Amino acid sequence: MLGVLALSMLVSACSQPGAAPSPSGAAEGGEAAAPGTGGSAIGFIFVGTKDDHGYNQAAYIGSEAVEQAFPDMKVLRSENVPETAEAERVMEQMIKNGAKIIFPTSYGHLEPSLNVAKRHPDVAFFHQGGLKTADNLGTYFGTIWEPNYLAGVTAAQMSKTGKLGFIVSVPIPQVLLNVNAFQLGAQSVNPDATTSVVFTGSWCDPGQQANAANSLIDAGADVLGQHQDCTKTVIETAERRGVMSVGYHTDASALAPEGWLTGSVWNWSDLFVDMTRTAIDGSFKGSIYDGKYRGMLKDDVVQLTDFGASVPEDVRTYVLEQKQAIIDGTLHPFAGPVKDQEGNVKIEEGAEPDAEELEATDYLVEGVIGSIPK
Structure with a gap:
């Protein structure tokens, strides 16, 4: 319901002619806050549903681990977010609702995330599976x-x-x-x-x-x-x-x-928690997560x-x-x-x-x- 509410609020906001998000995060004196700090919420967007027995379910389980590890932070989730400008609108609404950390979890969410990241230098973005980065956007994946x-x-x-x-x-x-x-x-x-x-x-x-x-x-x-x-x-x-x-x-x-033989699966929980903690601590810049991070079999990712x-x-x-x-x-x-x-x-x-x-x-x-x- 949260994703639906966020989308409906956003449609209303974006229907006003000339409305455009402005860069955020400049502290008094013009100095930008460290990406990921000072927020009250963490956002997750999924391209599918949390019960797909697959990609989105694995990421959703990781978001639940974040929710348990940071009980004072609100976790915002939106499912079935297409890999279009719609993803930008959903992320913008999450930022309005206090998110300073956002996990766009689909490969096709990368370009929308880069666009939003440029407008919000104080927000840390952890994109799943991408091949491009920005000052406040890192990508992560695993050697699946x-x-x-x-x-x-x-x-x-x-x-x-x-x-x-x-x-x-x-x-x-x-x-x-x-x-x-x-x-x-x-x-x-x-x-x-x-x-x-x-x-x-x-x-x-x-x-x-x-x-x-x-x-x-x-x-x-x-x-x-x-x-x-x-x-x-x-x-x-x-x-x-x-x-x-x-x-x-x-x-x-x-x-x-x-007929089941075995499977290749993700273990996002510990990684998501560590990425979130890194951002909250103001340590995103210079961390292993501000570029391309790839967890391996030996890392249990x-x-x-x-x-x-x-x-x-x-x-x-x-x-x-x-x-x-x-x-x-x-x-x-x-x-x-x-x-x-x-x-x-x-x-x-x-x-x-x-x-x-x-x-x-x-x-x-x-x-x-x-x-x-x-």
């Missing part, structure tokens, strides 16, 4: 491709056909990176394994997801993975059709008691879920050994050579690209079936 690699290892060992399916949204670097990690993990234990990818063109379209899942299963895929915001449809379709699934964003194993009941002990043991090797730094999922679908070397032999290099991914690796939409 690490557990996705492990999910691919698990999937290939459990698959009887060697045909895996992956349902994704749009071809941004992080999406392509997850497909590639899954395939490379599968290939590490079964060189003949393939991953067929379907782009739905949407972060959450259950109808498109069901069509994609059924088409992949009809083509022989016996394990489905995904990079979708809402994960329920793919997992339930796989379960209903008698094939296996790996989850994403949050642990949705309860949806698939027979990204996690591999528990295994499903059908995964045998030898597979569990092997996957966990691979997980420990990633944590120890003795295994890099994208260690070269890595080739694209046309056989071109994209990562040279012996090279171990860092997160920034990988987040520029614009190709699919060998063994992935399907084309990147233009």
Whole structure:
């Protein structure tokens, strides 16, 4: 209800001709307050709903941790905020309601956030998954491709056909990176394994997801993975059709008691609390959060879920050994050579690209079936 109320108030305010937000935060004498200090509220905007069994639910759980850690601060939340100028209006209203810290949690919220951040230098913005920063806007994400690699290892060992399916949204670097990690993990234990990818063109379209899942299963895929915001449809379709699934964003194993293998998920709670505390303390500038922060498997920001009941002990043991090797730094999922679908070397032999290099991914690796939409 808060998001709805905020939007309705904002529509009324913005209907006045010539109304425009002015820069805020200048203290007496013209000195701007440190980003994130002096507010009475913390704002979170979500592109979907808090119960999507996926991306938004993971972020919402993180917002609840912030609410518990800072009981004297009001937590403002707005769900189903589109990746348009509407996001600017929602954030402006949150700032009017006392927010000096805002978490825009969707990739497409970045440009609206940059616009609002420019107008409000005293507000600290923590944007999820972005590739640009500003003086008062940092981005954070995690190397979710690490557990996705492990999910691919698990999937290939459990698959009887060697045909895996992956349902994704749009071809941004992080999406392509997850497909590639899954395939490379599968290939590490079964060189003949393939991953067929379907782009739905949407972060959450259950109808498109069901069509994609059924088409992949009809083509022989016996394990489905995904990079979708809402994960329920793919997992339930796989379960209903008698094939296996790996989850994403949050642990949705309860949806698939027979076919669930494992999942790649976010653990935002401790991170969100630490980012909030950093801003409140006036330490945003110069912190690890005022640029591009990427948490890793070793930081517990990204996690591999528990295994499903059908995964045998030898597979569990092997996957966990691979997980420990990633944590120890003795295994890099994208260690070269890595080739694209046309056989071109994209990562040279012996090279171990860092997160920034990988987040520029614009190709699919060998063994992935399907084309990147233009």
